[in-house]
Amino acid sequence: MSELVRIVLDHHPIQSAPEEVSIWRNRTFRTVFASYSLSLLGNTFHSIALNLWVLQTTGSAKLMSLVLITHLVVSMLFGSIAGTVADRVNRRRLMVATDLFRFIIVGGIALCMALPDIPFFLILLLTAIVALAGAFRGPAFQASLIEVVGKRGVAQAVAAISVSDNLIRIAGFAAGGTAVAMFGGVFAVAIDASTFLLSGMLLLFAGRFPYAAPERQDREKTSFRTDFIEGFRVVWHNRFIRGVVALLPLVMFFFLSTFMLIQVMAVQVWQASPFVFGLLEACIPLGYVLGSIIIMKFDKRIRHRGKLALISITLMGPLFVAISWLPTAAAALPLIGLVGVLFSFSTTILFILLRVAIDPSLQGRVFGLLGTLTSIAPPVGLAVFSALSDSFGPAIIMMYSGAAMLVAGIAAYMGLRSMREYS
Missing domain, CATH: 1.20.1250.20 (MFS general substrate transporter like domains)
Structure with missing residues (x-):
């Protein structure tokens, strides 16, 4: 990550919010919540749009299932590793990095879909990279929620995230299918890439998390193992x-x-x-x-x-x-x-x-x-x-x-x- 981005991330002062204040009066939570919703929308939108495009262009349910299996295998293999990384680094920086990285890679998938005679293996490889980035963002977000709202705000925050989960997944699948039907898979995946960019930008300007622990370098260093x-x-x-x-x-x-x-x-x-x-x-x-x-x-x-x-x-x-x-x-x-x-x-x-x-x-x-x-x-x-x-x-x-x-x-x-x- 560039020095400029690091300065932007660290420049905001730590906010001090009273324990009993509603989570919706917490500016950082509102921004992180919007970022999470956009990131989740990107995930669901990407999933349905890419699957429909594969089915429409190849007519093969087997190839479509390979996309689903790729996401599953990556999540299984890297979940614990990603969680360890999330505990060793600044979680907000990690989420920003994964969102911006997914913006680039999903944009690359859209480009590959637009070009003729691109081997399916390349799209599958890029899909695996997107899933890998998502695997690192997941535990980073889950672990950072308490840093945003504190222990007293966890119940409301988790419930709000659960509501967003269901509404966004329903809307994401519907929007993804509609976009593919109306504009084609390339356009749908390109729009999907923009949601990751917006999610990363929201996190970038959210400010430091109010209840975040001291930076890793200020604590006792231990090995990754x-x-x-x-x-x-x-x-x-x-x-x-x-x-x-x-x-x-x-x-x-x-x-x-x-x-x-x-x-x-x-x-x-x-x-x-x-x-x-x-x-x-x-x-x-x-x-x-x-x-x-x-x-x-x-x-x-x-x-x-x-x-x-x-x-x-x-x-x-x-x-x-x-x-x-x-x-x-x-x-x-x-x-x-x-x-x-x-x-x-x-x-x-x-x-x-x-x-x-x-x-x-x-x-x-x-x-x-x-x-x-x-x-x-x-x-x-x-x-x-x-x-x-x-x-x-x-x-x-x-x-x-x-x-x-x-x-x-x-x-x-x-x-x-x-x-x-x-x-």
């Missing part, structure tokens, strides 16, 4: 952190896999109309948004948060069983929406507790490891559940999945005492 191992040691030796890191991927495994079975049931069993199917697709994100808004609104009044998260996980199991017994998609809509609310309560609250429990200097490593595990669990679950659904039908597999989730939730409630008693 030592820091890398320390991340795993912290997770392994802390019961609460170990429980959350183990539980979140398990929840993702059951939830996303079972929701896929609901989609299969809507088509094969319920024979839902396109309108009802669209409502079904919207129920989960809308329920998630509602749950996140409740947490954001009443976070100071919520007590026994660990217990609430575990109960929410447990209750999703019986709801999935009930949904598998229903005769129509319309009758399942309220229960599916409720599942979305419970999913929000469980995951959002666990992410909040994790940020409060972990020392800020270690959060990059923990969230990097968590990102790796949560990126592995859903594809494995989808592969297993889809194969079982083809053999035995979606309803019976959903019923057993709900029962297994109920058992797992009860076991977690009984066994994870440190989480159950965390308020």
Whole structure:
């Protein structure tokens, strides 16, 4: 990074915000929140635009799946490494660098798409580089959130990020598909590149994070290997952190896999109309948004948060069983929406507790490891559940999945005492 950019990054004075001030009155948070939303929009926009372009130009679903697999493999391989890097450097600088780097590389992908006879391997290689940059930005952002709002603002901030996640992903996929249909894949990917540029510029002028720890050079220096191992040691030796890191991927495994079975049931069993199917697709994100808004609104009044998260996980199991017994998609809509609310309560609250429990200097490593595990669990679950659904039908597999989730939730409630008693 040039000296000029470094001066701009470090020139802003550290802001001092009162602990009880709303996160929306925190200028740094508003700027970082806008940057995150733009970066996420770029990710979703890029994903759908590139996938549609590959499918339209090659007609090969296999090549399109290679793009998805590339993102997955890069996330799995580099999550923990990226988290360690995020704990060793200035996280804001790292996020700025990755955003500006992705702007250049995604612009290069758009150029390759515009030129004739460009080998697909080159586009796939550039896609892997974009995914690698994203893998480094993820834990840097997750770990820096507490540096922006402090511990008292974490609950509201995480809930706000959860709302943004769902709304931006829906809007990003819709906007990406529309842009490809109207203007073509090259234009869509070029627009996508601009979102990363804007995201980086917002971070560049956000000012130093109010609650950031001292610079790395002012602290005791340790080797990268030592820091890398320390991340795993912290997770392994802390019961609460170990429980959350183990539980979140398990929840993702059951939830996303079972929701896929609901989609299969809507088509094969319920024979839902396109309108009802669209409502079904919207129920989960809308329920998630509602749950996140409740947490954001009443976070100071919520007590026994660990217990609430575990109960929410447990209750999703019986709801999935009930949904598998229903005769129509319309009758399942309220229960599916409720599942979305419970999913929000469980995951959002666990992410909040994790940020409060972990020392800020270690959060990059923990969230990097968590990102790796949560990126592995859903594809494995989808592969297993889809194969079982083809053999035995979606309803019976959903019923057993709900029962297994109920058992797992009860076991977690009984066994994870440190989480159950965390308020």
